[in-house]
Amino acid sequence: MLLHCIRRRLQLLSEKIPLYHRNISKCITRDDSSDETSLLMQLCAERYYISSEAFRTRSCTYGPLGTELKKNIIEQWTSAVRSRAYVFGINTSSLSRTCEEPVMIVDIRALNEILNQDSFTKDEASQKIQKLLKDSASVRTSLLQGALQQYAQALELVNRTLPFGLAEIGLCHHFDNQLRHSSSCSFEVTESSLVWFCSPRTSSQWMDYWAHQRLQWWRKFALGPSDFSMCNVVDEELREGTSHGVKILYKFPWGSETLETLWSLGDTQLIKTHQGSCINLQCRDGRKSVVPHVISVSANVDQGMLAYLFNSLQLLKKTDSKQKLHQRTVLKLHPSLTPVKVALDMGRGSNSELRQVCEGLLQEFLEVGISTWPGYLDTMSLSLENLHTKYDEMGVLFTVVVSESTLKSGLLLVRNRDTTIRETMHISEIKCYLLKYISASDNI
Structure with missing residues (x-):
């Protein structure tokens, strides 16, 4: 994921020619942003953050230091989120048989057998492909659904009292908007998720609280905190059933990108997930029984790791007693994160x-x-x-x-x-x- 992000940005800086089809060194333009990107890319490969083999592939393989840095970020995220009472960790399956997700695992051998079978009519081949897809598993694109499904069990754990949250870190498949129409438009990322269940009357306050807390968390470990910012999601980008959205952004050399997104989802998706009586979903809110509102907080850990690497990169120049200029390259990562x-x-x-x-x-x-x-x-x-x-x-x-x-x-x-x-x-x-x-x- 880290290498994918760098490659995607260099792709935009290099006339949008797919970088993974070209030699990396030939793709780098000579403006400041690509120079910095090139330097970080080389440093990450030479200093054990990214495996050198990853330069020949589109996905990224972390080296020893990259793996440790990612682990430290996850530990700090978990510590911050779980520091509140009634936040519980969960672990859900990355596979589903609902076939609702846009990414699926299909047996390519079975598909080739159908396509290469000359005795099948067009309709017969179509029916068999449809059955193959129906029997295939979907790969999740977010961790939200898993938390919603575990809501009913968690209710008994908290004695039907609000608020509480379910936290998880796991692999998901995301789409690259720049490559959406290509033959390989999805890629694997590590996502961190907090799904917060709260009273409808306090949902806006909780949304503000978590947005502020998450921005402060990102800035806490930053060498340049001002590079991290927050903005509201414009109405055109709001998901169905979502009343409000907030993005945590990082200013990369090529422009700002989203690290974390918060959604105020109301109760629509929770009711949809648990089809049936709303009575079973209700919690106590004072003397009332209500179906809680849901706030989803999800971050791309790999993108966050890339942000911290860029944020910590320093090029320091010093002149010695003989007036000779020396340049020092430092990854000045926060002591808690440094591998x-x-x-x-x-x-x-x-x-x-x-x-x-x-x-x-x-x-x-x-x-x-x-x-x-x-x-x-x-x-x-x-x-x-x-x-x-x-x-x-x-x-x-x-x-x-x-x-x-x-x-x-x-x-x-x-x-x-x-x-x-x-x-x-x-x-x-x-x-x-x-x-x-x-x-x-x-x-x-």
């Missing part, structure tokens, strides 16, 4: 002894949940400056270098990504220092 908190490396000294110290520190860090990159295992020897360049591009918060002085006095060299300050610290203090820093960053 690797610490990189462990070795300086000068006995390789075997230094490696033992690194192994001990690695185990200490991992035991307390500090994600650590074992740079000391790299067989290619790099200077300190080149190491810092590499880890800045990876977004690593701290670089810890074990050297001969560590063996003699227990002192480590610790370098901060954001301040570039290097300081010495005793090996016995480093774990507590990192834990305090990471814990404090959650409250930033």
